[in-house]
Amino acid sequence: MQTQKIIIKQGYQPRTVYFRQGEPAQIIFYQEDPSACLHEVKSKDLNLDLALNVGDARSVSINTDQAREINFRCGMNMFHGKIIIE
Numbered sequence: 861m862q863t864q865k866i867i868i869k870q871g872y873q874p875r876t877v878y879f880r881q882g883e884p885a886q887i888i889f890y891q892e893d894p895s896a897c898l899h900e901v902k903s904k905d906l907n908l909d910l911a912l913n914v915g916d917a918r919s920v921s922i923n924t925d926q927a928r929e930i931n932f933r934c935g936m937n938m939f940h941g942k943i944i945i946e
């Protein structure tokens with residue numbers, strides 16, 4: 861299992877994560893930001909809509925069947941992150 865961690869704190873740290881195509885993958889989001897802005901993580905590409913409170917950690921499995929770029933963003937579309945499968 862490929863695992864990448866993203867800390868939510870004044871944005872996404874890191875903003876881009878990479879996975880190898882064809883191997884099971886997950887991202888774990890750690891919420892450290894109390895702002896309403898970053899409360900939600902949304903991704904149309906992943907059909908994802910998470911609401912995270914400070915202290916929450918949530919894993920999201922990522923389908924790596926195809927090489928592609930997946931975008932995600934905060935609830936207000938101000939902060940953006942990217943998942944690259946290559």
Ligand SMILES: [Cu+2]
Pocket residue numbers: 896897898934935936937938939
């Ligand atoms: Cu926002």
